Amino acid sequence: MSSYLIKGARVLGGDPADLLLRDGRIAAIGESLSATGAEVLDATGLIALPGLVDLHTHLREPGREDAETVETGSRAAALGGFTAVHAMANTDPVADTAGVVEQVWRLGQEAGLVDVVPVGAVTVGLRGERLAELGAMADSAARVRVFSDDGICVSDPALMRRALEYVKAFDGVVAQHAEEPRLTVGAQMHEGDRSAKLGLTGWPAAAEEAIIARDVLLAQHVGARLHVCHVSTAGSVEILRWAKARGVDVTAEVTPHHLLLTDACAEGYDPVFKVNPPLRTDGDVTALRHGLADGTIDAVATDHAPHAVEDKECEWAQARPGMLGLEQALAIVQDTMVETGLLDWAGVADRMSVRPAAIARLAGHGRPLAPGEPANLVLLDPAARSVVDPAALASRSRNSPYAGRELPGRVVATFLRGVPTVLDGKAQR
Amino acid sequence: MKRHLLEAGDLDRVDATLVLDTAAQIEAALTGREVKKLPTLRGRTVVNLFYEDSTRTRISFELAAKRLSADVINFSAKGSSVSKGESLKDTALTLEAMGSDAIVIRHGASGAPHQLASWVRGSVVNAGDGTHEHPTQALLDAYTIRRRLGRLEGVRVAIVGDVLHSRVARSNVVLLHTLGAEVTLIAPPTLLPVGIGSWPAEVSYDLDAVLPKVDVVMMLRVQAERMTASFFPSAREYSRRYGLDARRMAVLGDEAIVMHPGPMNRGMEIAADVADSVRSTIVEQVGNGVSVRMAVLYLLLGGAPS
Incomplete structure (x- = not known):
């Protein structure tokens, strides 16, 4: 399983920190982390939240x-x-x-x-x-x-x-x-x-x-x-x-x-x-x-x-x-x-x-972003703004009430137990 | 004028007055003529798209279009478009592909004419949608009042009955207000919508208190099945409290008129002798309906052919 080093994400909107995801868990959080073999993600300006x-x-x-x-x-x-x-x-x-x-x-x-x-x-x-x-x-x-x-x-x-x-x-x-x-x-x-x-x-x-x-x-x-x-x-x-x-x-x-x-x-x-x-x-x-x-x-x-x-x-x-x-x-x-x-x-x-x-008594989700916890998290860019286009949605249906509305924020990446399901705003499968 | 007539609010005072004046001109132009026809809409096609039974309104629109020399197509679809198997949108696009210039629509669902207007290029005229509006009925009512009383400004109008389910009431409240009349709505509280406080009209539960003060009494049809849903206890109690009978008619002012959009429930909201009295404009309303609908079609379509 590959590991990811997320550089400079603001955990819960706080100060920038690095997060190392390995084997489905958050292996470390800190300043200037490095990890050989890990894929590096520049998360400058992004906010990290639990999935x-x-x-x-x-x-x-x-x-x-x-x-x-x-x-x-x-x-x-x-x-x-x-x-x-x-x-x-x-x-x-x-x-x-x-x-x-x-x-x-x-x-x-x-x-x-x-x-x-x-x-x-x-x-x-x-x-x-x-x-x-x-x-x-x-x-x-x-x-x-x-x-x-x-x-x-x-x-x-x-x-x-x-x-x-x-x-x-x-x-x-x-x-x-x-x-x-x-x-x-x-x-x-x-x-x-x-x-x-x-x-x-x-x-x-x-x-x-x-x-x-x-x-x-x-x-x-x-x-x-x-x-x-x-x-x-x-x-x-x-x-x-x-x-x-x-x-x-x-x-x-x-x-x-x-x-x-x-x-x-x-x-x-x-x-x-x-x-x-x-x-x-x-x-x-x-x-x-x-x-x-x-x-x-x-x-x-x-x-x-x-x-x-x-x-x-x-x-x-x-x-x-x-x-x-x-x-x-x-x-x-x-x-x-x-x-x-x-x-x-x-x-x-x-x-x-x-x-x-x-x-929901759901184990493994809604956990703090801390070492040892499951690596379920989302990175979002709060400064982005975009206009909703129903045709561009991943859902099979198009009944979005937000069509044509400009909204803030963009989900850049989502990780499910350390595996990226979304990277650069694109679904990975 | 806007391109469509979807609700009474589409008409400001100038436009509404223009429709009434045009109707009067058309009526004058046709009076005494052997051939009751004007060539104005020759070569234009008007579709009557009726999803609800309504002999009266459909014939009125059909006559109006024919007297303006338009080609008329009647399309009746009982029940909803869904039960018919073709969606309203598909039907609308089909009719337009056949070259319709205007669609007159009657539909059981509130808002159907608005949706139609967003799908077609031609004009859409609302001939009654659900419990929303029936703007040409309000226009013909205003026309009738003006003809009888000579004015609309300051005229006091009582609208009595099932306001909650009435598209006639909704259109009349808006249009009469636009034209300067003062409207009072009278009904049992169960038949007045929550939110009526935002309407430009007074509200009363007491018909007897209001009648002596009004120039016009407009009775609304009350369907007997409303009592099964406990809107009122019985037809008899309804008629006793809110029906217009000869005794109540006697307290009206000398010039006051009695109106009803039809079809009437004689003996329920209106007594037979009231409906047939000299104050009653009920038959006149039907005739005026054709003139007013001619005016509407003329003003919406009378410009250069599309």
């Missing part, structure tokens, strides 16, 4: 390989600086058995670009009727620890309670898609001034907040861990803050798009901006940014949701919800959190690597 961990990715395989595959999604992830992604369960067939999660896990191993960690469905077929074999998925080769019916809320409170309790046996966590379904029948966008004007059925903030409020109470009652997917409203941030203050074992994620975009994007009826939960208001965006900054929201998760052209180039009401996120996630966080002074690079590492790995 990013995404708690929420849709890789679409099996079932919609025309929209994304484990391989193409893995490549997009590596180019975005990720070394591990959690593949959501709403595939076809649904990842609700040990067989399906092992298949996804193996496909990830074969692609070899990031660690693909399957998420198991909470209920059989995502139907919200009875529990899937959560223990079998936990015990499988895929070692599932995160369970989610994402895309659909586990809305039955009794079933949710049982799921929260049951996964305690293997230190699992239920990641809830918080959406009271009776309040969002036919919903198309955030319910407010703009939905009233556009004549699109509204998705009220209360539909998310009501489920989060219920679930934090349930989690406290049964002493279980709860993770909340894609928090999108100011009210949700308040409820989470309250729950954490009460000692509830709850964690939460926010997507890059909810940190940047608002329901104003719906005004041209371009379905690329249709997403669930929907884009909210300026006030929500501000609250989410501050919630992420103060730690009320633990993690940034992409909810990367590739869709085929025909599922987006149609009437808004018929379009599938979701948008790409893996390749621009770090840029959006730099734009919305770092350049606004809300988070430093150590904070970015915490919210995009350390905490998501901890929530």
